[in-house]
Amino acid sequence: MSFKKETPLANAVFWAARKGNLALLQLLLNSGRVDADCKDCYGTTALMVASYSGHYDCARELIMQGADINLQRETGSTALFFAAQQGHNDIVKLLFEFGASTEFRTKDGGTALSAASQYGHSIVVETLLKNGANVHDQLNDGATPLFLAAQQGHVTVVRQLISSGAKVNHLREDGTAPLWMAAQMGHSEVVKVLLLRGADRDTDRKDGSTALFKAAFKGHNQVIEELLKFSPSLGLLKNGSTALHAAVMGGNPKTVSLLLEANADPSLPNNNNDFPADLTKNDRILWLLRPNIANGS
Structure with missing residues (x-):
């Protein structure tokens, strides 16, 4: 994640969140001179940085200091999106505990579930589905979480999504099916699962x-x-x-x-x-x- 800080204190907060320096982060936030939701010019918050970097204690401190769970970056990404994308299930659970929503989308239509599916984070996928993530989410081009998982060869995630009701024959806007994409990429195990679950050959x-x-x-x-x-x-x-x-x-x-x-x-x-x-x-x-x-x- 790249981000540009606006003030020296915000710069220090972002650095602490990125490095996992809880003591410095607490010192800065307790000073009253910097807001827990300080942003860079792209709308990145310290909570997003801590979530992306996998620093649970820093993420929790920011939340307890009043950080807004569901703020969106300029691209539409949220703290939940970044935690899911990087596979930080402990932070995903933390964010849900304090009211994170699965409904926010990036500019290309991406959600936390599509990000976790694309990167093969099966434990995160399970947590997201249990907390209301929509298995039928689509990117702007029509790609579903199942399509993204099939494209990358993540067979465990493919099984999870199908078991949760994902449509194996849903086409991307260009007419590409998950089976076609998995076949092109050489993912034989994914091809096998899709065929067994009703994919049109x-x-x-x-x-x-x-x-x-x-x-x-x-x-x-x-x-x-x-x-x-x-x-x-x-x-x-x-x-x-x-x-x-x-x-x-x-x-x-x-x-x-x-x-x-x-x-x-x-x-x-x-x-x-x-x-x-x-x-x-x-x-x-x-x-x-x-x-x-x-x-x-």
Whole structure:
């Protein structure tokens, strides 16, 4: 966290909160010459700094000295947001004890729950959910806490959110599903959990690509193995191509082999009338697709 202090005393309060120097913080606050809610030019408060830095005693002292729990920084962030983002569950609980709200949002729509989910802080996620956090929160682009957890591969958080009612097939505004994002990132365990909990294996983005197509292009073979258990489409997709075309372009022979073993059709052309074999010069892949080419026939 970066912040700019306005006065020498405020500067000292921020320094004490950041370093966890409780004695100095008490001395400054008890002097009566600086307010517990002193701010920098971005609206950052000492309580936000202590919450971000994980200094429980300093956070509690600021609260007992009258600091406003729910003040928002210029970006919309609160002390709860920062504590959740950094995984400081003791401070999250403290803030709830004194009336912290889960409803405040950052300018991009972020909440304490979305921050904790994105960073994989499962204990904090549990605390937030128990204290009324909305599992259906969305960023301005439509990304939910489940989407963010899936994107980062936090399988424990994914399970928690789904068990609390998160919608596995909720799309971001660009049409991206949590399954698609997890597949692209290579998070096979998350892909497995999402599929078992009802994720649509063939949901495509606005560009027409599916989770299997993206995983094939990236060469994420463990992801592909999980997807193939649910019989995804191996035919022509809305983007005018197939997962096998994507695998060939990605250049991973193992990926190509997995799809062929699942009965992907190497004789199926894309919308440009290109067969998968037309998209590579890799001898190993050509051998898999058309063995006679590797033999010089």
